[in-house]
Amino acid sequence: MWKISKVKRKDKNSPKESPDTQAKSAEGAENNLNAGSDDKKAVDKTGIVKKVIYAVVSLFLAMLLWGYVLMDQNPDREKTVTNITPTFESGAVADLDTRKLTIYGNISEILQKVNVTVSAPLTDVMRIDENNIAATVSLTDVHEAGTYELEVKATSNIGRVTSVEPSKITVTVDDVIIRNVPVKWDIVGTMPEAYWHDDPSIPTTSIDLEGARTDIENVSSAVCYIDVTGVTSSVNRSIPLKILDNDGNVLSNSIFKRSIPAVNVQMKVLPHKHVNINYELIDREQIPDIYEIQGETLSVSSIDIAAEPDVLAALETIEAAPISVASINETGDYEYTLSLGGIPEKAVILDDVDINSIQLTVTVSDRYISANYTNVPISFVNENPEFSYEYSFKSVDITVYGPAKLVGGFVTSDIMVIVNLAGRGMGDYDIDIESKPLNVETFGDMTITFSEPVVHVKIGYRMTTE
Numbered sequence: 001m002w003k004i005s006k007v008k009r010k011d012k013n014s015p016k017e018s019p020d021t022q023a024k025s026a027e028g029a030e031n032n033l034n035a036g037s038d039d040k041k042a043v044d045k046t047g048i049v050k051k052v053i054y055a056v057v058s059l060f061l062a063m064l065l066w067g068y069v070l071m072d073q074n075p076d077r078e079k080t081v082t083n084i085t086p087t088f089e090s091g092a093v094a095d096l097d098t099r100k101l102t103i104y105g106n107i108s109e110i111l112q113k114v115n116v117t118v119s120a121p122l123t124d125v126m127r128i129d130e131n132n133i134a135a136t137v138s139l140t141d142v143h144e145a146g147t148y149e150l151e152v153k154a155t156s157n158i159g160r161v162t163s164v165e166p167s168k169i170t171v172t173v174d175d176v177i178i179r180n181v182p183v184k185w186d187i188v189g190t191m192p193e194a195y196w197h198d199d200p201s202i203p204t205t206s207i208d209l210e211g212a213r214t215d216i217e218n219v220s221s222a223v224c225y226i227d228v229t230g231v232t233s234s235v236n237r238s239i240p241l242k243i244l245d246n247d248g249n250v251l252s253n254s255i256f257k258r259s260i261p262a263v264n265v266q267m268k269v270l271p272h273k274h275v276n277i278n279y280e281l282i283d284r285e286q287i288p289d290i291y292e293i294q295g296e297t298l299s300v301s302s303i304d305i306a307a308e309p310d311v312l313a314a315l316e317t318i319e320a321a322p323i324s325v326a327s328i329n330e331t332g333d334y335e336y337t338l339s340l341g342g343i344p345e346k347a348v349i350l351d352d353v354d355i356n357s358i359q360l361t362v363t364v365s366d367r368y369i370s371a372n373y374t375n376v377p378i379s380f381v382n383e384n385p386e387f388s389y390e391y392s393f394k395s396v397d398i399t400v401y402g403p404a405k406l407v408g409g410f411v412t413s414d415i416m417v418i419v420n421l422a423g424r425g426m427g428d429y430d431i432d433i434e435s436k437p438l439n440v441e442t443f444g445d446m447t448i449t450f451s452e453p454v455v456h457v458k459i460g461y462r463m464t465t466e
Contacts, residue, residue: 077125078162080117084135086152086169087111092139096173101145102257104174104212111137114152114166120159132158137169145213147172174212176257182206183222183241183263189229191269196306196350200226200235200267209243210257218245224263235267272306272350278317279338279360283326290404291331292367298338299359304350311344318342325362334362366403373398376412378433378455382422385462389421392456396433402446414438415448419455426461430454 088103088111096102103110116133118125135154142148148171154161183204191197207222222241240262243251253260277298287293303318321339328334338358349355375395383389396417400410416436424431433450437443 075122076119076159077122078117078119079125079128080115081128081130081133082115083113084116084130084133084154085111085113086135086137089136089138089140092137096139096142097176099143100176101142101173102176102212104172104214106254110169110171112166112169114154114164116154116156116161117163117165118156118159119162120156124158128156128158132156133161135164137171139171142171142173145173145175174214176210177213177216178208178210179216179219180206180208181219181221181243183224185224185226185265187228188225189227189231191228191231194271194273195232196270196272196348197228197231197235198268198348200224200265202263202265204261204263207241207261208258211255215251215255219251220244220246220248222260224265226265226267228269231269232271234269235265237265238262239265268348270306270348271309271312272304272348273312273315274302274304275315275318276302277320277338277340277358279320280322281325281362282322283324286326287328287364290367290408291328291364293325293328293362294365295361295363297361297363299357299361300353303343303353303355305343305347306350307344307347311347315342315344315347323360328362328364331365332363334364336360336362366405368402369404369407370399370401371407371410373400373412376417379416379418381418381420384421384424387426388460388462390458390460391419393452397451398435399449399451400446401449402444406442406444406446410446414443417450419457421457421459424457424459426459429457429459431457 093103114135116135118128118133120128133154133156135152137150137152139150142150149168150171151168152164152166154164183202183206185200185202187197187200202224209216209219209222222243224239224241226235226239228235241260243253243256243260245251277300279298281293281296284293305312305315307315318340319342321341323336323338325334336359337356338360340355340358343349343355374397376398377395378391378393380389380391380394398412398417400407415438418434418436419431420434421431432454433452435448435450
């Protein structure tokens with residue numbers, strides 16, 4: 001209800017107010033105006049607060065009512081749990097084994113994860129997780145090798161399962177067979193240069209493998225890989241076998257029904273070095289003087305020997321028994337088999353050398369000698385009777401060189417030492433001295449050299465007396 005105040009009107013004849021009085025009146029009027037504005041703002045804020053309170057209370061009451069309805073009715077809701085790993089039904093794989101069948105391939109890849117949707121009352125649905133759900137695959141209908149599309153079934157101990165995605169998996173089943181395969185060994189790595197190893201001893205020569213027919217028929221062998229990198233002492237240890245397919249690839253042990261064994265490997269490892277062979281020829285003085293030994297060749301000049309370190313260190317040379325050459329009586333090659341001694345009993349001869357078959361080849365040839373003869377007369381042939389001849393000398397020293405068996409029987413009468421004057425006219429000449437064997441066959445490989453290779457000849461007219 002509005003209150004009307006009566007305003008007193010000023011009389012024009014009233015006395016005028018002083019300036020101070022007017023200022024005070026204006027200030028009072030302004031204060032009254034500001035007070036009215038503050039009252040209005042206070043009223044507006046109170047209304048907004050009341051509206052917010054009403055809204056919050058209404059929402060709370062609505063939620064309370066809705067919760068009451070849900071608790072009373074408890075409707076079903078669905079929840080999808082992802083990445084559930086299926087399994088084969090209990091005993092299913094064992095049943096396959098009894099039928100000599102097996103799942104072919106990696107089971108973890110075959111049993112792909114599925115998503116399972118479960119329907120349950122609202123009050124229970126939040127409690128559903130992967131621990132409440134089991135997904136299984138039955139193998140009951142599998143009776144022979146082949147490829148099957150099998151249903152994935154899921155159960156939940158809360159609510160009921162409404163769907164499984166994917167709902168089926170593909171399973172390949174193969175026959176189980178047993179096959180015997182050979183066990184081999186292979187050396188890998190590099191042994192230190194000064195060491196040697198023998199062939200390893202492995203007690204197992206073959207093993208039985210059991211598994212899927214497809215895998216077993218692809219197996220070539222079982223291999224024991226022996227790594228000799230840095231090995232300087234004998235080996236005696238257990239090494240697991242590796243199974244190789246027909247292409248030489250290593251197969252995973254998980255594809256076999258039986259565990260792959262390890263084998264005990266024994267292998268001797270010793271230091272080694274090359275040792276020279278020493279030999280001596282005796283009875284050389286019994287070789288006829290006209291022959292000499294031209295060469296000696298061993299089929300093996302040194303032997304690579306492996307032995308214990310102390311034994312090897314003491315081994316400097318291998319001595320052969322003395323070899324007699326008294327039987328040599330002509331030129332040619334003579335073969336002698338060496339008899340070696342001083343090889344330690346437990347030493348190992350490497351490089352497949354048969355120490356009982358080492359040969360020495362002695363090559364025998366003619367012994368070459370030289371013989372000197374002085375003042376051998378020169379025959380000057382083809383002189384022209386119309387000319388006169390002056391010679392710087394008429395005899396010469398000669399040297400005969402050749403096989404001792406020929407030189408030893410040589411006499412100067414076996415040859416002619418000649419100077420051939422054919423075709424020479426008057427003048428001065430240096431003419432070569434030549435030798436001519438009288439018997440070519442007996443002269444053989446002998447050669448003749450002269451102390452002076454040429455004769456100076458002066459040819460002029462022959463003076464006649466009337």
